[in-house]
Amino acid sequence: MTVKIGEKAPEFKTKAFHNNEVKLISSSDYLGKWVVLFFYPADFTFICPTELGELANSYETLQKMGAEVLSISTDTEFVHKAWHDNSVTIKKIKFPMVADPTGKICRDYGTYIDEEGLSLRGTFVIDPDGILKAYELHDNSIGRSVQELIRKVQAAQFVKEHKGEVCPVEWKPGSKTLKPGLELVGKI
Numbered sequence: 001m002t003v004k005i006g007e008k009a010p011e012f013k014t015k016a017f018h019n020n021e022v023k024l025i026s027s028s029d030y031l032g033k034w035v036v037l038f039f040y041p042a043d044f045t046f047i048c049p050t051e052l053g054e055l056a057n058s059y060e061t062l063q064k065m066g067a068e069v070l071s072i073s074t075d076t077e078f079v080h081k082a083w084h085d086n087s088v089t090i091k092k093i094k095f096p097m098v099a100d101p102t103g104k105i106c107r108d109y110g111t112y113i114d115e116e117g118l119s120l121r122g123t124f125v126i127d128p129d130g131i132l133k134a135y136e137l138h139d140n141s142i143g144r145s146v147q148e149l150i151r152k153v154q155a156a157q158f159v160k161e162h163k164g165e166v167c168p169v170e171w172k173p174g175s176k177t178l179k180p181g182l183e184l185v186g187k188i
Helices: 047-064 077-086 104-109 146-161
Strands: 013-018 021-026 034-039 067-073 097-099 121-126 132-138
Touching: 013 077, 021 077, 034 047, 034 104, 034 146, 047 067, 047 146, 077 097, 121 146, 132 146
Parallel strands: 034 067, 067 097
Antiparallel strands: 013 021, 013 097, 034 121, 121 132
């Protein structure tokens, strides 16, 4: 794993299928926004459309939070288009579907499976300054929770805006936070 929490996220420049076009995109295009990188194994698979469909359903919510979503697999932009054109679920996607056929982005983020040429399921939350705030990796047989992803972005945003406060387990907007200090030691 080459990425570390609290450090700059690896930069990339590649092609993506977005809004029925192939576009050249760069991670630097998203500086100033929260970014969710959503790595998945491959198009035309089984768990992936369930995750990406749910992410598509929640995309507007994430955008209202100031977050952009990029899905990433080792497929080409042409395979992304073919999947988009042939799947009712994938047709709902409005965010860029990033092509990483060489696996470079996946390697940089530590999701690449050398023996398979595919990515693990990995989710990375990056702040507007390009700093990695959270990530999770899953075995490819385990789907992720988009609602938990939204909660993580909300918590990361709260902590960035409210220096000195932290979000405890199951924190949601409006819930009580904590201010770490000696007065809390042994009282929680």
